[in-house]
Structures are given as C-alpha cells and as structure tokens.
Amino acid sequence: MNEPKKNIEVKVERTIPASPGEAFDAWLDPKVPGNPWSMAEKLLLNPQVDGFFYWLMQGTSHYGRFTEVARPGRLQHTWMSRSTSGEESTVIVTFEKKGEDTLMTLVHSGLPDTDGGRGHEKGWNFFLDKFSKKFAAA
Amino acid sequence: MDRLTDVFTAVSHPTRRAIIGQLATGPARFTDLAKPFDTALNSVTKHLKLLERAGLIERKKLGREVFISFRGEPLREVADWVHEYEQFWKERLDRFEQHFKDKRKKEKK
Numbered sequence: 001m002n003e004p005k006k007n008i009e010v011k012v013e014r015t016i017p018a019s020p021g022e023a024f025d026a027w028l029d030p031k032v033p034g035n036p037w038s039m040a041e042k043l044l045l046n047p048q049v050d051g052f053f054y055w056l057m058q059g060t061s062h063y064g065r066f067t068e069v070a071r072p073g074r075l076q077h078t079w080m081s082r083s084t085s086g087e088e089s090t091v092i093v094t095f096e097k098k099g100e101d102t103l104m105t106l107v108h109s110g111l112p113d114t115d116g117g118r119g120h121e122k123g124w125n126f127f128l129d130k131f132s133k134k135f136a137a138a
Numbered sequence: 139m140d141r142l143t144d145v146f147t148a149v150s151h152p153t154r155r156a157i158i159g160q161l162a163t164g165p166a167r168f169t170d171l172a173k174p175f176d177t178a179l180n181s182v183t184k185h186l187k188l189l190e191r192a193g194l195i196e197r198k199k200l201g202r203e204v205f206i207s208f209r210g211e212p213l214r215e216v217a218d219w220v221h222e223y224e225q226f227w228k229e230r231l232d233r234f235e236q237h238f239k240d241k242r243k244k245e246k247k
Contacts, residue, residue: 010224014231017242027234034234036226083222106231108223 009109016102020095021072023102027093028075053077064091085112141193145212148192153177154185158208161195165207 016023028047030037037043042056047066055062060082067090068076075093080086089110096103149155153175160171172182186206189195193212198205 012227012231014235016235016238018238034230034237036230106227
C-alpha cells in the first residue's frame with residue numbers, strides 16, 4: 001500500500017484513590033502491582049530525565065528514555081519494542097488531583113498501525129485493513 | 139450481549155462481510171443487496187438483522203423505497219479495541235487502580 005503510515009494513539013484514564021504524589025511514586029515502583037515494571041523478567045530502570053529503562057517481558061525486550069520526570073504531575077518517556085517496528089513511540093502519564101483522588105491519564109502515541117502493532121486478532125485483519133481506514137472519516 | 143460482541147458476531151460471517159463490502163460503495167435497496175447472494179431472501183434478512191443490531195447498517199426511507207446504508211463507527215471501536223497496547227495499558231491501569239482501592243479499604247478498617 002502506498003498510503004502514508006498512520007500512527008495510532010492509545011489513551012487510558014483511571015481514577016486512582018490516592019494523592020497524585022502517591023500515585024506517581026507507585027507508578028515508578030516495581031514492587032507495586034499494576035505498573036509495567038512490576039511484570040518484568042529483567043528490569044533496568046532509571047527514572048530521571050535522560051535515564052533509560054530496559055524491560056523484558058514474556059521474552060520481548062522494551063527500551064526507552066525518560067524525557068520528563070515532573071513529580072507529581074507528569075511523566076514522559078519513549079518506548080520501543082517489537083510492536084513499535086523500530087519506531088520510537090511516546091508514553092505520557094499525567095496525575096491530576098481530583099478531590100481526594102487522582103485522575104491518571106496515560107497516552108501512548110506514535111504507535112505504527114501495523115499487523116504487529118495490532119496484535120493477536122489476525123482473523124480480523126481482513127476486515128480491519130479493508131474498512132478501518134476506509135471509514136475513518138465516516 | 140455487549141456491543142463489541144455484537145460487532146464481532148456481525149462480521150464473523152463471510153456473507154455479512156460481503157454485504158458490508160457492497161454497502162461500502164453506497165446505500166442500496168434490499169433487493170439489490172440480496173441479488174448477488176446465492177441464498178434465500180429470508181436468510182439475507184437474518185444477516186441484515188445481525189448487522190443492524192451491531193449498529194453497522196441503518197435503514198432509511200426515501201419516498202416509497204427503503205435504502206440500507208453502512209455505518210463505520212462500530213468498526214472503529216473494534217479497530218481501537220484490538221490494538222495490543224490499548225489492551226495492555228487498560229489491564230495495567232485496572233490492576234494499579236485496584237491496588238490503591240484495596241489499600242484504602244485496609245486503611246479504613
């Protein structure tokens with residue numbers, strides 16, 4: 001296909017019953033369940049600006065560089081893995097105070113729209129390839 | 139059934155995918171839609187009902203005729219849904235949220 005490659009952006013929001021500072025610290029603590037680091041088979045994590053991470057999960061290597069570490073509100077790092085096809089994608093996590101809780105927003109952008117990126121639902125590729133682009137403006 | 143299941147069910151049959159493929163070129167009348175398929179008319183009706191339930195088609199009356207047209211919105215939801223990173227981050231953040239919920243519960247006890 002000669003169409004320019006489309007990038008996908010994934011956005012997930014959750015309300016965390018904790019202060020932004022607590023949520024921020026927990027997100028970078030590999031002992032806390034839920035953050036990606038907690039699932040690592042092998043982990044090198046240096047969460048400061050220009051610090052790197054190496055994260056091995058289910059035999060797949062992931063690499064990234066922290067580009068913004070602004071406790072308690074915002075964390076930004078790059079993300080490369082097999083699923084990003086060698087492209088440098090970006091993960092931005094923000095923590096906003098919402099009453100007693102924290103609105104946590106994670107945006108993973110710059111993901112290549114490839115079969116690899118689309119993962120396991122091979123059976124759907126027929127119809128995704130054919131229709132999702134075609135009707136993007138529907 | 140939830141909406142996503144309805145969409146997956148709707149597109150799981152080759153005839154229904156062919157109907158979508160045909161409607162992708164523009165709205166059509168029922169008779170025109172049924173013509174290419176070597177199948178009974180009431181079977182086409184059944185297929186259309188499943189597509190309608192998934193929100194993939196809508197019927198509009200123009201004068202005395204009913205036209206069936208395609209709606210892309212539910213497919214975009216499916217396209218979003220299958221991105222592995224969306225699944226991944228949703229699961230991670232669900233787990234993270236649960237961790238704090240459990241923690242707050244314990245603190246209140």
